[in-house]
Amino acid sequence: MSAPNPARRNERTRRAILDATLALLAETGYADLTIGAIAARAGAGRQTIYRWWGGKGAIVLDALVDAVEVTGMTLADSGDLAADLRLVLRATVAEFADPRISETTRAITIETLIDADLAGQVRDRLLRPQLDAVKDRLRAGQRAGQVRDDLNLDLAVELLFGPLYHRWLLRTGPLTERYADGLVDLAVAAMRPAH
Amino acid sequence: MSAPNPARRNERTRRAILDATLALLAETGYADLTIGAIAARAGAGRQTIYRWWGGKGAIVLDALVDAVEVTGMTLADSGDLAADLRLVLRATVAEFADPRISETTRAITIETLIDADLAGQVRDRLLRPQLDAVKDRLRAGQRAGQVRDDLNLDLAVELLFGPLYHRWLLRTGPLTERYADGLVDLAVAAMRPAH
Numbered sequence: 001m002s003a004p005n006p007a008r009r010n011e012r013t014r015r016a017i018l019d020a021t022l023a024l025l026a027e028t029g030y031a032d033l034t035i036g037a038i039a040a041r042a043g044a045g046r047q048t049i050y051r052w053w054g055g056k057g058a059i060v061l062d063a064l065v066d067a068v069e070v071t072g073m074t075l076a077d078s079g080d081l082a083a084d085l086r087l088v089l090r091a092t093v094a095e096f097a098d099p100r101i102s103e104t105t106r107a108i109t110i111e112t113l114i115d116a117d118l119a120g121q122v123r124d125r126l127l128r129p130q131l132d133a134v135k136d137r138l139r140a141g142q143r144a145g146q147v148r149d150d151l152n153l154d155l156a157v158e159l160l161f162g163p164l165y166h167r168w169l170l171r172t173g174p175l176t177e178r179y180a181d182g183l184v185d186l187a188v189a190a191m192r193p194a195h
Numbered sequence: 196m197s198a199p200n201p202a203r204r205n206e207r208t209r210r211a212i213l214d215a216t217l218a219l220l221a222e223t224g225y226a227d228l229t230i231g232a233i234a235a236r237a238g239a240g241r242q243t244i245y246r247w248w249g250g251k252g253a254i255v256l257d258a259l260v261d262a263v264e265v266t267g268m269t270l271a272d273s274g275d276l277a278a279d280l281r282l283v284l285r286a287t288v289a290e291f292a293d294p295r296i297s298e299t300t301r302a303i304t305i306e307t308l309i310d311a312d313l314a315g316q317v318r319d320r321l322l323r324p325q326l327d328a329v330k331d332r333l334r335a336g337q338r339a340g341q342v343r344d345d346l347n348l349d350l351a352v353e354l355l356f357g358p359l360y361h362r363w364l365l366r367t368g369p370l371t372e373r374y375a376d377g378l379v380d381l382a383v384a385a386m387r388p389a390h
Binding site (some may be wrong): 113 | 226266293301304305307309314316317318322326328330335347349350353355357358359360361362364366367368374378381384385386387
């Protein structure tokens with residue numbers, strides 16, 4: 001019998017901790033989430049958690065980065081810009097419909113409003129990869145003549161995600177696939193080359 | 196000498212309390228804001244504050260509704276839709292550049308993420324009047340043929356405010372007049388009738 005692989009065991013423990021965090025957030029909310037409860041649910045030691053993470057906010061961010069599979073994210077290029085963007089916005093709507101992800105995102109949003117350092121990490125690790133993936137797709141759209149050459153791409157990606165985030169955070173209306181599709185249609189109309 | 200007018204005195208006290216709240220928020224932030232500090236700064240009794248407001252969140256909401264002059268808000272109709280919308284978005288950018296309003300809005304956003312009842316009040320008293328004023332202007336634009344007849348106006352107002360709010364809350368980029376103008380141009384392009 002070979003010795004257990006410490007790297008694999010560490011990865012299993014890490015996964016168990018992140019899963020426990022998401023589950024507890026959905027059950028009890030961020031305010032009542034404790035390191036002790038995460039440790040108990042994950043079958044891990046509190047010391048392990050304290051060694052690997054600075055605090056509650058940092059664990060929750062890692063859980064979220066994991067859950068939305070943001071690392072190395074790219075968009076498909078089917079040649080149909082609106083169709084490709086619909087997939088992304090529908091996926092985001094679906095994530096917000098998942099109470100584990102929705103509650104976790106609310107929790108992390110609160111933390112970022114309080115903690116500027118964590119805010120920077122959320123922006124760079126969670127948000128930027130998603131915005132950059134969409135920007136890459138829009139750049140391909142520019143090359144294909146579907147998107148105005150002079151379009152400000154930072155502004156354009158916010159035109160897609162800003163309204164959705166606004167509606168979710170402030171609960172001003174339902175978040176449905178139909179909403180996602182309508183938003184994409186409007187944004188694509190805004191990006192189209194003048195003719 | 197006539198007797199002092201109690202209604203006027205109450206209004207003066209109310210104003211002093213709301214002003215003290217905004218000033219303290221900018222100085223100390225929401226977490227350290229206390230009813231005692233507000234009372235001391237306003238020269239008012241703590242009992243008066245507890246009698247008039249349910250808590251910190253309720254005072255801050257009133258201060259904010261007052262500061263952004265949201266009640267009875269309407270948009271000018273100059274005949275130039277983009278120009279009229281630029282005024283609104285530039286004003287919003289200017290409000291977020293004011294640390295008193297920006298910090299207060301951040302504080303109330305945190306509270307709305309925690310307190311669903313307050314969230315409803317913020318939506319209905321602070322947000323809706325602004326969104327509705329813009330919707331009215333877009334409706335006039337529809338009558339004047341500047342805006343697509345089939346435009347979903349709820350979606351359209353979010354296309355204006357969502358990106359701005361997203362950028363402000365998540366600090367993904369600078370909030371300038373130039374940004375406001377670029378956003379209006381994109382949104383107006385999205386709303387234009389097909390031709």
